[in-house]
Amino acid sequence: MPPHARTSRPWPALAVAVAAMLGLAVVLPPEIRAAGEQRAADDDAHAAMVAIAPGGSVELDQLPAEHRELYLAAAEHREAFTAVRCYCGCEDFLDHPDLLTCFVRPGDGAWERHATGCGVCLGEARDVVADLDRGLPLDEIITRIDARYGGITT
Structure with missing residues (x-):
């Protein structure tokens, strides 16, 4: 079968990429994880400010x-x-x-x-x-x- 006729199966590579990302989330330093959580909290606070003090x-x-x-x-x-x-x-x-x-x-x-x-x-x-x-x-x-x-x- 010629190479261009082969059906590519990206699932194994995709599974490895997802697993790597999940692993990074677990091993990231707490400061980096906390920064993301703080950003979400800041966004929530901003929305609350608009609602409370328009x-x-x-x-x-x-x-x-x-x-x-x-x-x-x-x-x-x-x-x-x-x-x-x-x-x-x-x-x-x-x-x-x-x-x-x-x-x-x-x-x-x-x-x-x-x-x-x-x-x-x-x-x-x-x-x-x-x-x-x-x-x-x-x-x-x-x-x-x-x-x-x-x-x-x-």
């Missing part, structure tokens, strides 16, 4: 008192809130370039709903306000926020 507008009278204070502080201290990056990941799913846009919607100036449902945004805002109250210069506030929250999404 964009849109909100009325301040619907918010808890502390949240209202932080929204008003964001509007009052626009320069500081614009200079600080938000580290919750909202730049990816809401196109927020800075912390101010987590609280104040660009364009119409309405209150942005996202921040009230996001612990990272609220935490950063608390820290910015506290640092402003301490009289810290803006460059130091930025450095402190980057150091504290930078590892969350970068």
Whole structure:
């Protein structure tokens, strides 16, 4: 029988390849396996963030008192809130370039709903306000926020 007429049977090679991959999964260092598991957990957390803290507008009278204070502080201290990056990941799913846009919607100036449902945004805002109250210069506030929250999404 000529070679081109032979029927190729890839099953043995495929079985060996699958067995090798399964073997690798077992012998991979735990750090590499954990990295894959962490990525899956991060993807789940991102989806949860979108569900819990979507964009849109909100009325301040619907918010808890502390949240209202932080929204008003964001509007009052626009320069500081614009200079600080938000580290919750909202730049990816809401196109927020800075912390101010987590609280104040660009364009119409309405209150942005996202921040009230996001612990990272609220935490950063608390820290910015506290640092402003301490009289810290803006460059130091930025450095402190980057150091504290930078590892969350970068």
